[in-house]
Amino acid sequence: MLARCARCNGTFSTDRYGRLVCPHCGSELILPAPPGTPAEPEAQQPAPPTSPGTPSPPAGAGGEGRGEGAPPPQGGFGPPPGYGPPGWGPPPGYGAPPPAGAGPAQPSPFADRARLGFLAAFFETWKLVATQPEQFFARVRSDQPWHAILFGVIASSVGNALAALYTFASGKQAMVAFQQMAQKLPEEQAKFFELYSQALTGPALAVQIVLAPVFTFIGIYLIAALVHVLLLLFRGGRRGFDATLTAVGYVTGLNLLLAVPACGSLIAMVWATVALIVGLAAIQRCGTGKAAAAVLAPFALLCLCVCGAAGLAVPALLKGVGDAAKSVPTTQL
Amino acid sequence: MIVAWRKTARFGHAEVFAAIALLSFVVARFAPVLSLPLVCPLRGLAGIPCATCGMTHAFVHLAHGEVARALDASPLGALVAAAAWAYAALDLARAALGAPLPAPSARAARTAAAVGLVALVANWAWLVVREVRS
Numbered sequence: 366m367l368a369r370c371a372r373c374n375g376t377f378s379t380d381r382y383g384r385l386v387c388p389h390c391g392s393e394l395i396l397p398a399p400p401g402t403p404a405e406p407e408a409q410q411p412a413p414p415t416s417p418g419t420p421s422p423p424a425g426a427g428g429e430g431r432g433e434g435a436p437p438p439q440g441g442f443g444p445p446p447g448y449g450p451p452g453w454g455p456p457p458g459y460g461a462p463p464p465a466g467a468g469p470a471q472p473s474p475f476a477d478r479a480r481l482g483f484l485a486a487f488f489e490t491w492k493l494v495a496t497q498p499e500q501f502f503a504r505v506r507s508d509q510p511w512h513a514i515l516f517g518v519i520a521s522s523v524g525n526a527l528a529a530l531y532t533f534a535s536g537k538q539a540m541v542a543f544q545q546m547a548q549k550l551p552e553e554q555a556k557f558f559e560l561y562s563q564a565l566t567g568p569a570l571a572v573q574i575v576l577a578p579v580f581t582f583i584g585i586y587l588i589a590a591l592v593h594v595l596l597l598l599f600r601g602g603r604r605g606f607d608a609t610l611t612a613v614g615y616v617t618g619l620n621l622l623l624a625v626p627a628c629g630s631l632i633a634m635v636w637a638t639v640a641l642i643v644g645l646a647a648i649q650r651c652g653t654g655k656a657a658a659a660v661l662a663p664f665a666l667l668c669l670c671v672c673g674a675a676g677l678a679v680p681a682l683l684k685g686v687g688d689a690a691k692s693v694p695t696t697q698l
Numbered sequence: 699m700i701v702a703w704r705k706t707a708r709f710g711h712a713e714v715f716a717a718i719a720l721l722s723f724v725v726a727r728f729a730p731v732l733s734l735p736l737v738c739p740l741r742g743l744a745g746i747p748c749a750t751c752g753m754t755h756a757f758v759h760l761a762h763g764e765v766a767r768a769l770d771a772s773p774l775g776a777l778v779a780a781a782a783w784a785y786a787a788l789d790l791a792r793a794a795l796g797a798p799l800p801a802p803s804a805r806a807a808r809t810a811a812a813v814g815l816v817a818l819v820a821n822w823a824w825l826v827v828r829e830v831r832s
Contacts, residue, residue, distance in 0.1 A: 586711075586715065586718060594814065597804065597811050598815070600808070607711075666749070
């Protein structure tokens with residue numbers, strides 16, 4: 366029979382009742398047996414059909430209601446409309462309405478790369494993430510974050526490597542430009558530009574290329590953790606850390622745009638931010654407002670603190686201007 | 699219930715975070731991080747410290763047992779380093795023993811997130827005020 370999880374709305378097939386684990390979001394749920402059916406023992410829990418090496422979600426990672434000690438969510442789960450006896454399924458209004466394009470969760474093309482072929486699966490996934498993030502994240506399985514991380518690491522590493530090659534090719538001219546610029550700047554800013562120009566040399570770029578996969582892997586986890594914490598703060602992380610990690614992993618794949626000369630990093634940053642907001646809203650079923658708040662809050666905090674720091678600096682600036690005015694020799698007419 | 703306990707696979711996201719924390723200790727303790735020519739872009743261009751300014755120094759000093767210098771560089775950085783390394787040690791021990799993972803409730807996680815945000819802003823304000831006064 367087909368059953369639907371009340372938490373993530375994902376459907377899956379099962380042939381038994383009782384305590385089960387949703388294969389999509391990992392929620393532990395109870396499928397009540399219809400009247401007249403002998404109940405099965407609870408010990409026979411089937412393991413969720415996750416890919417090899419797929420781990421369990423972390424502590425405090427938004428797995429609300431999941432886990433051994435946690436009670437199953439209200440309403441349990443049941444078959445999609447039209448299946449089973451009347452009265453099954455979640456109560457009306459449970460959870461946020463699924464976004465446009467939501468349906469049964471499916472693995473991404475990249476997760477199916479063994480069948481589709483690596484390059485075809487990679488570029489199909491990239492195209493979906495870049496051009497149809499809402500539809501893609503509304504349907505993609507959120508219990509396979511390792512595929513998303515691998516996708517992000519590969520795409521970002523390739524983008525970084527190509528960007529490093531462009532930088533190396535144009536490095537000498539850029540270094541000369543930076544050094545000329547640094548001569549006209551105050552000491553502290555000049556030091557910054559000088560150090561930045563050193564990062565354009567061959568050894569620094571080689572290190573950047575070699576370490577890019579490691580930094581991308583760590584970055585995906587840390588960004589996902591930060592975004593998920595903010596989502597929890599805004600009550601938007603209902604589908605757990607795996608879903609946030611999946612969104613961040615696939616969106617990191619847009620760093621392939623770093624391969625675009627000159628303006629690639631700017632395009633990648635803006636595109637990835639927009640795709641992450643849309644993707645998080647779809648995969649967490651939390652709405653665009655909460656997703657945008659979680660993604661943009663660090664930027665907003667940065668702006669707020671820069672303004673605050675500028676406000677603190679104004680009295681000192683005014684005092685400095687006043688002292689300078691007093692020290693200027695005046696001429697009495 | 700504030701915290702539930704959940705059995706997990708031996709290596710999951712919690713262990714990835716523990717490994718990242720452990721890696722940060724190894725780098726802070728053994729790599730010449732402070733000699734790298736890195737400057738905070740915000741401080742370099744605007745003369746204002748960013749929220750994470752001083753954290754590298756805090757991690758390195760704490761990894762060398764210099765608690766006072768770590769707290770002086772960044773109070774939040776020192777606390778984050780201590781918490782991260784303690785978490786890494788506890789989680790690796792938990793995973794080795796096969797003990798269940800504590801799973802905070804949604805409310806506890808929200809409260810922790812709010813406290814963390816306030817601590818970040820307070821730390822940033824402290825850094826900026828110190829920079830302006832110096």
